């Protein structure tokens with residue numbers, strides 16, 4: 001019997017599979033399809049202090065081997081997440097939550113982290129400084145190492161929960177941002193968020209997305225994500241949650257060989273709502289096929 005368990009900042013997970021924020025809502029729709037407690041953990045939709053309606057539509061565009069979204073951090077706001085969404089989720093999910101937070105100032109990130117960090121079901125605070133779909137917040141913190149460090153410090157100051165910073169691939173050198181976050185006290189890193197992208201409608205000759213640009217996710221970005229996880233693993237000594245187009249048990253193994261301690265599944269859930277369940281079921285078989293007894297032993301294995 002193979003061992004699929006992994007540890008993230010002292011948090012033991014039965015397996016490394018975590019639905020990514022934004023691709024799983026607050027779990028309600030997926031709980032109707034399968035028992036969510038098979039998951040290693042669950043990252044819920046990025047939460048801001050105030051409710052957000054999100055960007056105008058269309059905000060989804062198709063792309064070869066992927067999709068582009070410009071959702072714009074739609075969420076019901078911190079109060080409703082704490083008082084309505086998370087109590088509902090706690091009825092069906094009893095594993096650790098990854099609380100994904102967003103903001104338009106370091107203070108806003110800190111307010112979310114402080115409130116969500118108090119909840120026993122929250123195991124990790126994931127700080128999204130990489131959303132490409134909003135102006136004046138999100139990614140603007142994630143492409144500047146000084147701002148990334150400031151947000152990291154402000155969040156660390158208000159919570160005792162492990163703080164993971166979610167990094168943007170839309171930078172020249174992701175290791176520079178990663179090391180700035182580590183030096184500012186981050187407990188871990190999540191990477192990568194989506195790649196800035198667009199489509200043009202040939203009939204209207206206009207951008208498909210109302211917001212013009214969006215973020216590309218799905219299998220198309222998997223090799224890019226893998227390269228960045230590999231680079232960041234060499235640059236830092238804190239754990240990495242790898243993500244970006246992961247769609248199969250083999251992808252999970254590849255991501256862990258690059259240096260990820262756990263893996264998030266995003267766009268695959270939108271194509272196949274059973275994607276996480278399928279990957280968790282297939283993982284032991286894939287481990288046996290590649291001669292892996294203990295999954296944790298392979299983390300960063302491609303560097304040795």
Ligand code: SIN
Nearest residue numbers: 071072073074131133
């Ligand atoms: C969004 O809500 O725009 C997606 C979240 C993200 O890309 O960080």
